[in-house]
Amino acid sequence: MIPACCAFCLVAPQGMRVSRTRYIFCTGGVVSSVGKGLTVASIGRILKARGLKVALQKLDPYLNVDPGTMSPYQHGEVFVTADGAETDLDLGHYERFVDENVSRISSVTAGQVHLEVLEKERKGDFLGGTIQVVPHITNEIKRRIVLAGTKTDADVVIVEVGGTVGDIEGESFLEAIRQMRIGLRRKDALYMHVTFLPYIGATGELKTKPTQHSVRMLRSMGIQPQIIIARSDYPVTKDIVEKIALFCDVEPEAVIPLTTAQTIYDVPLMLENSGIADYIIDWLKLDVPQPPDLSAWQAMVNQMQAAQETIRIALVGKYVALRDAYMSVKEALVHAATARNQKIEIEWILADELEKNRHLDTLATVDGIIVPGGFGHRGIEGKIVAARYARQHRVPYLGLCLGMQVMCIEFARHVLHFEDANSAEFNEATSYPIINLMLDQREVTDMGGTMRLGEYPCRLVPGTLAAGLYGKSEIRERHRHRFEFNNAYRIPFQDRGIRFSGLSPDELLVEIAEISDHPYMIGSQFHPEFLSRPGNPHPLFLGLIDAAIGFRDARMVVAQPTNNHH
Numbered sequence: 311m312i313p314a315c316c317a318f319c320l321v322a323p324q325g326m327r328v329s330r331t332r333y334i335f336c337t338g339g340v341v342s343s344v345g346k347g348l349t350v351a352s353i354g355r356i357l358k359a360r361g362l363k364v365a366l367q368k369l370d371p372y373l374n375v376d377p378g379t380m381s382p383y384q385h386g387e388v389f390v391t392a393d394g395a396e397t398d399l400d401l402g403h404y405e406r407f408v409d410e411n412v413s414r415i416s417s418v419t420a421g422q423v424h425l426e427v428l429e430k431e432r433k434g435d436f437l438g439g440t441i442q443v444v445p446h447i448t449n450e451i452k453r454r455i456v457l458a459g460t461k462t463d464a465d466v467v468i469v470e471v472g473g474t475v476g477d478i479e480g481e482s483f484l485e486a487i488r489q490m491r492i493g494l495r496r497k498d499a500l501y502m503h504v505t506f507l508p509y510i511g512a513t514g515e516l517k518t519k520p521t522q523h524s525v526r527m528l529r530s531m532g533i534q535p536q537i538i539i540a541r542s543d544y545p546v547t548k549d550i551v552e553k554i555a556l557f558c559d560v561e562p563e564a565v566i567p568l569t570t571a572q573t574i575y576d577v578p579l580m581l582e583n584s585g586i587a588d589y590i591i592d593w594l595k596l597d598v599p600q601p602p603d604l605s606a607w608q609a610m611v612n613q614m615q616a617a618q619e620t621i622r623i624a625l626v627g628k629y630v631a632l633r634d635a636y637m638s639v640k641e642a643l644v645h646a647a648t649a650r651n652q653k654i655e656i657e658w659i660l661a662d663e664l665e666k667n668r669h670l671d672t673l674a675t676v677d678g679i680i681v682p683g684g685f686g687h688r689g690i691e692g693k694i695v696a697a698r699y700a701r702q703h704r705v706p707y708l709g710l711c712l713g714m715q716v717m718c719i720e721f722a723r724h725v726l727h728f729e730d731a732n733s734a735e736f737n738e739a740t741s742y743p744i745i746n747l748m749l750d751q752r753e754v755t756d757m758g759g760t761m762r763l764g765e766y767p768c769r770l771v772p773g774t775l776a777a778g779l780y781g782k783s784e785i786r787e788r789h790r791h792r793f794e795f796n797n798a799y800r801i802p803f804q805d806r807g808i809r810f811s812g813l814s815p816d817e818l819l820v821e822i823a824e825i826s827d828h829p830y831m832i833g834s835q836f837h838p839e840f841l842s843r844p845g846n847p848h849p850l851f852l853g854l855i856d857a858a859i860g861f862r863d864a865r866m867v868v869a870q871p872t873n874n875h876h
């Protein structure tokens with residue numbers, strides 16, 4: 311990448327031209343949770359399908375530095391980037407839809423921005439000055455937006471502002487994206503507003519008034535959107551489109567109705583058909599290298615829709631009331647099931663309930679079990695019940711991070727008879743701390759961003775299930791944990807049939823454990839779900855689906871009376 315001499319300059323110091331970056335700023339109106347992140351990710355996909363280099367970025371107005379310290383019930387899943395940032399779950403959609411790794415710069419929070427400005431103030435960088443939202447906070451936001459483009463050499467940076475217009479905490483972000491236009495060439499920035507049209511059942515009509523109000527609010531802050539995406543659960547008529555265009559001062563062809571899709575993977579195809587990409591390209595005067603090619607995406611969606619059989623997987627977790635807490639796990643299951651022409655049905659099991667009344671009857675009906683990541687003591691005993699059930703009944707099991715630790719605790723208690731075996735996270739006084747705090751975590755006192763985070767290499771042991779699934783000997787996977795398998799117990803575990811099939815290159819860290827005498831019982835200390843992509847499922851999830859198909863089909867054979875009379 312050629313460095314530009316200043317943030318907005320198109321000419322590098324040596325006089326060489328750098329590619330001109332265009333910006334699409336996406337705001338939300340009326341209500342949140344209408345799929346703004348998916349819309350942004352889908353637009354990224356359809357622009358990439360034309361050969362453009364796209365970078366995506368999310369601006370989150372909350373004051374936490376990152377969502378890593380929030381409960382999943384507040385925030386949903388924490389998505390971990392390869393470079394170890396704990397980010398919003400929308401970044402997972404960005405990676406899955408655009409099929410590019412995002413990085414730390416793709417996630418900007420008000421907390422990060424304020425922290426940076428205040429640290430500079432303490433160092434004396436602004437000596438003599440009064441530190442203010444405009445220009446200090448807005449400049450820092452703009453610096454990060456520009457960096458998202460220069461770091462990736464993107465043709466287009468799509469910037470999503472979290473929350474909805476009118477939120478007090480979002481104002482500095484809106485002001486920053488307004489200011490971005492100054493210093494850019496005319497038409498190098500495009501503003502897009504995603505709103506919602508409520509449906510009034512009594513009269514059977516969709517209402518545009520909230521959209522009009524939110525656009526009015528946006529305009530009062532100096533931002534006139536060029537595109538309005540009108541989300542709705544019902545079909546949007548031409549009248550409604552024209553009304554929005556008239557009241558919001560947007561061209562009718564730039565009012566894009568987007569009705570709720572059957573699956574999230576339909577959204578790029580719907581947006582492609584809407585003509586929005588051509589409007590964007592025309593507005594931003596982009597040179598497009600090739601006509602859109604969404605054929606692989608279309609084939610994947612077709613395959614998803616054509617699947618006739620269903621695989622049922624139990625997901626035993628602590629936050630199952632909020633499915634967004636397991637977003638990447640859910641999607642990784644969809645990708646793997648689709649690749650095997652299966653539909654996926656997730657049986658959400660609250661681990662605490664399994665602990666209390668032992669819902670084993672539900673486990674008895676599923677084709678596979680996943681114990682995902684998690685923190686804290688609640689629900690642990692229920693997860694151990696699930697792991698025990700999977701081991702004893704030979705149900706395919708995939709443990710993700712905590713799920714691997716749980717699998718080892720269960721094995722220690724019931725196979726090795728280490729009665730009170732546990733993780734030191736849940737019982738510091740256990741006589742068998744088979745999962746222990748990592749050495750380099752012992753001095754850590756701050757809670758934010760201090761776990762073992764991001765991508766690390768892992769060597770696979772030849773001849774193991776893991777090595778067979780991946781088909782290679784070295785992998786890189788993403789992590790988010792403080793605890794690890796306690797190496798003092800490797801030998802007794804190995805003696806009774808656990809294989810440590812993935813190790814850190816120095817062999818000091820167990821990254822994958824599997825039970826040899828079981829069709830598919832495997833756990834990873836990392837989070838494979840972050841690497842799964844539509845059309846390119848993750849080997850551990852594919853392995854689970856394959857084993858689950860085998861388990862389901864074998865059970866059907868047993869359940870069906872043989873009417874082979876001839």
Ligand code: GLN
Nearest residue numbers: 683684711712791792793
């Ligand atoms: N709580 C466990 C640890 O910190 C597992 C973390 C996780 O599942 N992401 O090691």
